[in-house]
Amino acid sequence: MFFFLVYITKHQVVITPDQEDIEHYFEVLERYNTGTASPEEVVFVERYMELLEHRAPVPQDFALRKDDIGKEIKNQLFNAINQETTRPVIHRVHFLRRYWLAAASVSLFIGLGGYIAYHNQQNTPQIVQQAPLDVLPGKTGAILTLSNGTQLLLDSLGNGVVATQAGANVSIQNGALAYDVNGKDAVSNTVTTPKGRLFEVVLSDGTRVWLNAASSLTYPVAFKGNERIVSITGEAYFEVAADVKRPFKVKVNEETEVLVLGTSFNINAYYDESQVSTTLVNGAVKVQNGANGKVLKAGQQANIVVGSRDVVVTAANIDEVVAWKNGSFAFNGADIQVVMRQLARWYNIDVTYDGIPEGTFSGEIDRSLTLDQVLKGLAKTRIHYKIEKGNKVVIQP
Amino acid sequence: MSCESTNTDQDLINQIAAGSEEAFGILFQRHWERLYLSASRKLGDPELAREVVHDVFMDLWRLRGQRDITNVPAYLGKALYNRVINKLVGKKDTYFFDILETHGQSLYEADQSLLEKDLLGLISAWIAVLPERRREIFVRHYFDHLTTQEIADSMGISQKTVQNQLSIATQYLRANYGHLLPALLLMQAFISKK
Known part of the structure; x- marks a missing residue:
């Protein structure tokens, strides 16, 4: 018997399978997948799966194409996930x-x-065009540029220290980047959000800044001297820590800056928007544009049309302005x-x-x-x- | 600075259970290639392999949080089996019978001795799952294609010895179909020792 079986593994005679066996074979496979296979059937299927590894070699050009293949499958998955999340979350869409x-x-x-x-x-x-492709919403994340030019990706880092700058620990706390008070020098750091990212920074004085997408905030690791000066591009919402002795200034461009005393406000200064808008939620700020300056009251908005010297103050819809932060x-x-x-x-x-x-x-x-x-x-x-x-x-x- | 290197598979599974698409992306990046290569070898079709990998990860996402996954590679391996089997059934893929018909000659592999062992194990496992009536026919089918002289030539032994062996083997098989699997496994162990 032993000889016989060794022999058949080498034997080349073609044996035609019986239809009944073929049907039985597929039934066994299906039982395996539905979890109703007998222990012997499980052994058979798993042995077959192992032997199938020898069915065909991997395509020769795989090494060259693998990045593309991986990306394509991943994109398909994420597109499918989007459509998934649209459907089952009916109650949510309904609410919306x-x-x-x-x-x-x-x-x-x-x-x-x-x-x-x-x-x-x-x-x-609906006359809506069928859209097979979709794009996921943005999320929290940013790039931190340290004083020596090193860049750190802050996307989905857990809590903990990410860097040390001039003696100050730079850490992630509850999703925000925070500086402690131990900084010795006013070396400059920059947090940049690309498109599709939002980020919160807590400066060494306790001021909180929320950066909208495609924005940046440049600030010293420690505030030295009698002014606190930061600069932004894009859009940011500030909750400035009160410090009467050291006024807080936000520079938007060469001409425009916002002078703050402890307060909450939003600045929208995207390069592709036609104006710089500063909206005061509470407290007091002065918006300075060249020689012209206006003091805002809570609920007011100061608009500076790009290239203009005027500061136009209007009543603001606060909810609308800070909606992005919420x-x-x-x-x-x-x-x-x-x-x-x-x-x-x-x-x-x-x-x-x-x-x-x-x-x-x-x-x-x-x-x-x-x-x-x-x-x-x-x-x-x-x-x-x-x-x-x-x-x-x-x-x- | 990214979390790719620091998160274990288990961390990622927990994050996925909480709905993290990012964790899902990282887990995909970590495992897709191994699964794709395996599916590609098993199915001999890169397109099907692509679908298998897609489906395995889609299932992982859809069932997130509903399954207690404690061993990620094992879970993915089993999921791959299920999805490959889906393809085999869906395409009415009878490659298994090609293997039987050609006694493994259709298989691609450098290490022939290893393959023989695997093949022997597979055939014995197949015999064990056949319904009793089909089992005898299947076994006899193999017998019928072999003459004792062919066996004797291939083994370098006398025809008389083969006849005696076959006679014993046939009687044994007839009397002990139910015990066929352990017997074959014993033989396999014996062969590998030689």
Whole structure:
């Protein structure tokens, strides 16, 4: 018997399988997958799986192509996950829809027509372009540039010390970057958020700064002298620690700076927006633009049109201005470009226009939604769009 | 500074259970290649291998938090088996019978002796799962294609010895189908010692 079996492993005669055996074989495989296989069947399937490793060699060009293959599978997965999260979280979308409705019933108008999204949603079929691609929302993360130029990626680091600068420990605490008071020199650090990232920094004086996407904050590790000076690009929300002896200054550009006494305020100074807006939540700030300066009261906004010497003060909608810090987008009579500039920063997308839809947008949108979910929401107000490969969005007439 | 090197698989699984897509991405990056290569070898089709890897990780995400995963490589290995089997069943893939028909000649492998051992184990496991009636037919099927002279030539022994051996073996198989698997495994151990 032993000889016989050794022999058959080397024997070359072709034996035709019986149909009954083939059917039995597939039944065994299926039982294995459903967990109803007998112990002997499990042994058989697992032995077969092991032997199958010798079925075919790995394609020769695998080493060259593996990065592409890995990326492609990963992209497919994340696209699928997006669609997954859209469907099962019906209650959440529902809540949002109600939120949308509430917003819609108050303020979601299209231009002068007063076309309320609600009706569109209920009565007419969607004219939304099918969008097979989607883009995930942004999240917390930033790049920290140390005084010697070293850059650290702060995305999803756990709590703990990440660097030491001029004697100060730089650590992550509850997702924020924090400096202790032991810094000896005023060496400069910079936190930069790329598109699609949001980050919080706690400076050595206890001042808290939230950076919106595509923004940066430059500050000394320790504040020396009788002024606290930081500079920003993009958008940031400040909660400045009170210190009467050392006023706090935020430099926006050569001309514009904000002088602070302990207070909370928001500065929007994106290079692609037409103006620098400083909005005071509470306390007192003075917005200085060249020779012109205006002191703001809580609830007021100072706007400086790029290139202008004027400082125009208006009443502000605080909720709208600081919505980003609280996890949403808020619009009040914004045109499509204003809306898309905000989306572009958060979803890291490039937006092009085949045509510019008329009308303005008002309402609030959760920033944790995927791009497609947000655009679908906007589509209810008759925006047509297409998401293309490489994070591109085309707005259609 | 990224967390890729510091998080264990178990950390990542816990984060995935809490809904972390980032952890999911890292776990994918860590394991996809091994799974892809294995699926590619098992199915002989890079496209199917791609689908298998996708499906394995999709399942991991969909069932996040619902399964108690204590050994990530073992979990992924089992998931890979399940997904490969799905493909085999779906495509009505009868490669297993090619192996039987050609006695393993269709297999690709440098180390032939190892392969023989694996093949012997597989055949004995297959015999053990066949329904009793089919079991005898299957075994006899193999017998019928071999003449005692062929066996004798290949083993360098006399035809008379082979006939005696076969006679004993046939009687043994007939009388002991139920015990076939352990018998074959014993033989396998004996062969590997030689």
